[in-house]
Amino acid sequence: MTDDLDDLRAALKAAPAPDEDAKTRAMRLAMENFDRLQGSHEASRSSEDRPRAAPLNGVRRMFQYLTSRPALAISTSAAALLIGVAVILPVADLRIGKPVVPTEAPKEVPVAKKAEPMVTPEPAPATTATPTGGEGATLTAETGNTAQSGADAAPKPDAEVVATDELARADASDTASSAVVAESAPEAEAPMEMAEEAAPVSPPVGDLVMGAEPRLRAEAKMEGGGTLGYLAAPSTSIAAAPEVMPAPVENTEAYSNEAPNPVKVTAEEPVSTFSIDVDTASYAVVRSSLTGGYLPTPEQVRVEEMVNYFPYAYAAPEGDAAFASTVSVMPTPWNPGTRLVTIGIQGALPEVAARPPLNLVFLIDTSGSMEDANKLPLLKQSLSLMLAELRPEDQVSIVTYAGSAGLVLPPTAAKDRAAILASLENLSAGGSTAGAAGLELAYQVAEGMKADGEVTRILLATDGDFNVGIDDPEGLEAYVARKRETGTYLSVLGFGRGNLDDATMQALAQNGNGTAAYIDTLSEARKVLVDQLSGALFPIADDVKIQVEWNPATVAEYRLIGYETRSLRREDFNNDKVDAGEIGAGTQVTAIYEVTAPGSDALLNDPLRYGAATATEDGAGELGFLRLRWKAPGKDTSTLVETPITGQEPASTETRFAAAIAGFGQLLQGSVYLGDWGWDEAIALAVANRGEDAFGYRIEAVNLMRLAESLSR
Amino acid sequence: MLMDTPDEMLATAAAGGDRAAFAVLVGRHYDRIHGLAWRLTGVKAEAEDLTQDICAALPVKLRNWRGEARFTTWLYRVVVNAAHDLRRRQATRLRAAQGWGDWEIARQDEIAVQAEASDWLAQAMTRLSPELRDTVALVLGEEMTQAEAGVVLGVSEGTIAWRMSEVKKRLRAMAREDAK
Numbered sequence: 001m002t003d004d005l006d007d008l009r010a011a012l013k014a015a016p017a018p019d020e021d022a023k024t025r026a027m028r029l030a031m032e033n034f035d036r037l038q039g040s041h042e043a044s045r046s047s048e049d050r051p052r053a054a055p056l057n058g059v060r061r062m063f064q065y066l067t068s069r070p071a072l073a074i075s076t077s078a079a080a081l082l083i084g085v086a087v088i089l090p091v092a093d094l095r096i097g098k099p100v101v102p103t104e105a106p107k108e109v110p111v112a113k114k115a116e117p118m119v120t121p122e123p124a125p126a127t128t129a130t131p132t133g134g135e136g137a138t139l140t141a142e143t144g145n146t147a148q149s150g151a152d153a154a155p156k157p158d159a160e161v162v163a164t165d166e167l168a169r170a171d172a173s174d175t176a177s178s179a180v181v182a183e184s185a186p187e188a189e190a191p192m193e194m195a196e197e198a199a200p201v202s203p204p205v206g207d208l209v210m211g212a213e214p215r216l217r218a219e220a221k222m223e224g225g226g227t228l229g230y231l232a233a234p235s236t237s238i239a240a241a242p243e244v245m246p247a248p249v250e251n252t253e254a255y256s257n258e259a260p261n262p263v264k265v266t267a268e269e270p271v272s273t274f275s276i277d278v279d280t281a282s283y284a285v286v287r288s289s290l291t292g293g294y295l296p297t298p299e300q301v302r303v304e305e306m307v308n309y310f311p312y313a314y315a316a317p318e319g320d321a322a323f324a325s326t327v328s329v330m331p332t333p334w335n336p337g338t339r340l341v342t343i344g345i346q347g348a349l350p351e352v353a354a355r356p357p358l359n360l361v362f363l364i365d366t367s368g369s370m371e372d373a374n375k376l377p378l379l380k381q382s383l384s385l386m387l388a389e390l391r392p393e394d395q396v397s398i399v400t401y402a403g404s405a406g407l408v409l410p411p412t413a414a415k416d417r418a419a420i421l422a423s424l425e426n427l428s429a430g431g432s433t434a435g436a437a438g439l440e441l442a443y444q445v446a447e448g449m450k451a452d453g454e455v456t457r458i459l460l461a462t463d464g465d466f467n468v469g470i471d472d473p474e475g476l477e478a479y480v481a482r483k484r485e486t487g488t489y490l491s492v493l494g495f496g497r498g499n500l501d502d503a504t505m506q507a508l509a510q511n512g513n514g515t516a517a518y519i520d521t522l523s524e525a526r527k528v529l530v531d532q533l534s535g536a537l538f539p540i541a542d543d544v545k546i547q548v549e550w551n552p553a554t555v556a557e558y559r560l561i562g563y564e565t566r567s568l569r570r571e572d573f574n575n576d577k578v579d580a581g582e583i584g585a586g587t588q589v590t591a592i593y594e595v596t597a598p599g600s601d602a603l604l605n606d607p608l609r610y611g612a613a614t615a616t617e618d619g620a621g622e623l624g625f626l627r628l629r630w631k632a633p634g635k636d637t638s639t640l641v642e643t644p645i646t647g648q649e650p651a652s653t654e655t656r657f658a659a660a661i662a663g664f665g666q667l668l669q670g671s672v673y674l675g676d677w678g679w680d681e682a683i684a685l686a687v688a689n690r691g692e693d694a695f696g697y698r699i700e701a702v703n704l705m706r707l708a709e710s711l712s713r
Numbered sequence: 714m715l716m717d718t719p720d721e722m723l724a725t726a727a728a729g730g731d732r733a734a735f736a737v738l739v740g741r742h743y744d745r746i747h748g749l750a751w752r753l754t755g756v757k758a759e760a761e762d763l764t765q766d767i768c769a770a771l772p773v774k775l776r777n778w779r780g781e782a783r784f785t786t787w788l789y790r791v792v793v794n795a796a797h798d799l800r801r802r803q804a805t806r807l808r809a810a811q812g813w814g815d816w817e818i819a820r821q822d823e824i825a826v827q828a829e830a831s832d833w834l835a836q837a838m839t840r841l842s843p844e845l846r847d848t849v850a851l852v853l854g855e856e857m858t859q860a861e862a863g864v865v866l867g868v869s870e871g872t873i874a875w876r877m878s879e880v881k882k883r884l885r886a887m888a889r890e891d892a893k
Contacts, residue, residue, distance in 0.1 A: 005877075012834070018764070023743050026743065029765060030735070030739050030769060033769050038730050
């Protein structure tokens with residue numbers, strides 16, 4: 001890897017020698033401008049405060065700046081005064097970032113209607129119209145042909161408004177513009193008049209080459225000349241030099257997903273086994289994509305996490321039971337020939353006052369990539385929100401990792417909020433990510449905070465970047481899996497996009513007996529860390545596994561919707577060594593099967609000619625048999641709960657809403673099982689069953705569906 | 714005598730109107746500006762244009778010279794900003810001209826063309842986001858320390874460190890793809 005850098009260094013060092021002519025020309029230009037400037041002491045605009053951030057920020061700022069017509073007029077006339085040019089402003093189109101078709105571009109003529117609209121070009125595709133040669137400016141000037149210059153003319157105006165050029169921008173700050181204008185007035189006048197008369201006049205080539213003319217004047221004339229100028233020059237090299245284009249920031253996100261579960265034939269594989277999954281990260285990622293204006297990719301969609309994002313009002317467990325399961329059966333919304341079997345698990349909500357003391361280790365990624373507003377700053381806000389929910393005897397400590405891992409805040413009682421908040425506030429991004437070292441330190445700290453009867457949890461907050469010191473994700477997972485034996489839980493909070501290593505987050509949370517949540521907004525932080533704090537932090541059942549044995553007499557085919565990353569082998573169900581998901585206090589988990597009865601039109605597989613129908617004496621007429629295994633937190637042996645699925649269980653608005661969300665997820669995945677069922681049906685189903693929805697999560701989902709519908713057209 | 718004068722003194726003198734000092738200063742740094750311009754743009758013709766623009770603007774820019782930083786640091790910042798402006802102009806032009814769909818198609822086409830060009834450097838640089846490219850140009854091309862590069866780009870040293878590790882990651886990914 002050092003080789004790569006060395007190669008790059010060597011390649012970069014081999015800069016081509018500057019052209020002597022160009023150098024002489026530039027030097028002379030510099031000297032002339034220097035001479036011209038003497039005596040004029042208008043300060044130019046500082047370049048020091050110029051974009052420190054990415055070029056794209058500048059573009060964004062520019063869009064903001066262009067939002068009002070007066071602002072436009074001012075900036076335009078400043079530019080026009082200086083360079084005397086007709087400027088075309090495709091304002092509205094620019095603002096909403098819509099394509100501007102070259103033929104439509106030259107509509108508005110600002111600058112006090114002085115100039116004629118430039119040219120109406122042939123609607124030539126700009127890619128082909130863009131000259132490929134490096135001498136494009138001159139070339140264009142000479143030919144002055146409409147198609148060519150028209151194509152150039154269309155994009156040019158905004159380029160000018162954005163920045164005109166280095167000099168104009170430097171000088172045009174309000175009054176300062178007069179400095180140069182005043183000096184170069186005689187030269188600037190003439191071309192301006194030219195522009196008034198008729199725009200598309202090709203100036204003499206000599207002007208364009210800028211050899212003899214000082215740059216300031218040269219520009220003025222060229223721009224006055226109408227359709228081209230030295231501003232056109234950069235564009236000509238775009239085709240030749242894609243590497244200077246603002247390539248979108250390369251996305252290094254990694255997602256963990258498997259192909260959707262296929263339909264299984266009960267006669268061949270009557271038993272379906274999986275671990276519950278209480279993660280919600282996928283829904284938040286989907287939401288962040290949709291509100292960002294693009295459809296999530298199928299691998300970003302994990303249906304079970306979308307379904308489990310929402311609270312459901314399932315029957316609460318009775319007595320001391322850790323959880324209750326509710327089964328319901330209803331016709332499948334997207335397929336009249338099948339039925340949906342929904343298994344809802346409701347965790348018990350122990351009295352909040354009785355909850356054990358909590359030891360929390362915030363393991364915070366402070367690498368350079370966390371600098372964005374939706375990362376470290378949001379993280380700080382989120383954790384401050386959560387702090388208010390803690391009780392005085394709870395303990396908090398903060399470990400950061402970046403460059404070197406460090407203990408920022410030794411274990412501190414939650415009642416000392418000021419100290420905790422101060423440490424949070426002092427966190428700043430910088431350095432590479434040394435995730436492994438940080439994790440080790442966090443486990444050490446957690447170990448030290450542990451006491452009998454207390455819950456210890458590490459909350460890893462990251463954008464998912466573990467890029468230094470750990471080239472071995474499996475090693476990290478194994479480490480976390482070993483550490484989970486110590487009883488410390490590990491939850492992962494994902495922040496930001498672009499770098500999100502969802503796969504690693506999932507792996508860590510699954511192996512660390514924790515949950516993975518993705519936090520994209522402060523309200524999501526509130527949901528995860530405040531509203532559902534007890535569920536997120538206090539497990540009531542560990543290693544919860546679900547096994548359903550389907551009755552071939554009543555179910556010919558079945559399909560588990562989602563849970564692809566959570567499937568277990570049949571024999572793992574009874575093996576207490578095999579890890580599975582945890583249920584937090586008061587949380588719900590929902591799993592949905594789509595089942596097809598024998599003889600139904602909706603069967604996808606033909607019956608086997610020689611397949612013998614299995615005779616079932618017991619439980620004839622039952623759809624299947626549900627087995628649940630779970631461990632009390634910290635215990636090694638599991639408890640088995642068995643319930644028959646009779647097929648008579650009624651559906652409720654809760655399960656119908658879950659079905660709507662499952663449909664939503666499958667629509668996003670482009671599932672083949674939905675037939676003609678589309679967005680409108682999903683929306684209608686969700687709206688009809690949104691229930692009380694005190695927090696508005698469900699109506700938000702409906703709006704996301706509408707958004708997805710529009711985006712998918 | 715002027716030949717031995719430090720940049721900073723020359724710049725101060727030039728800002729005060731000393732023609733000879735300005736001439737020496739530009740002469741001394743033209744190659745440096747051109748080098749960085751090339752590293753930032755990757756195209757010789759464009760680097761030349763950009764350098765010329767910067768030279769032409771330098772007398773005005775020097776008005777802002779306060780002698781607070783090393784002259785080269787200040788100058789690098791001027792060059793980087795000019796390159797950013799250039800990119801921005803190109804971005805806006807392109808987008809306004811073609812619309813997102815065509816723009817993306819054109820971009821992909823150009824990336825494809827670029828890949829065929831088998832110019833390793835161009836390929837490597839194309840993989841990097843503009844921020845990473847700037848960082849690489851300064852740290853590898855100009856052999857600045859991460860702290861210096863941070864000052865020029867206006868970000869923290871840690872961010873530069875992270876960007877460089879990011880660059881390594883991309884290069885490794887590229888090497889892997891090439892190996893296939």
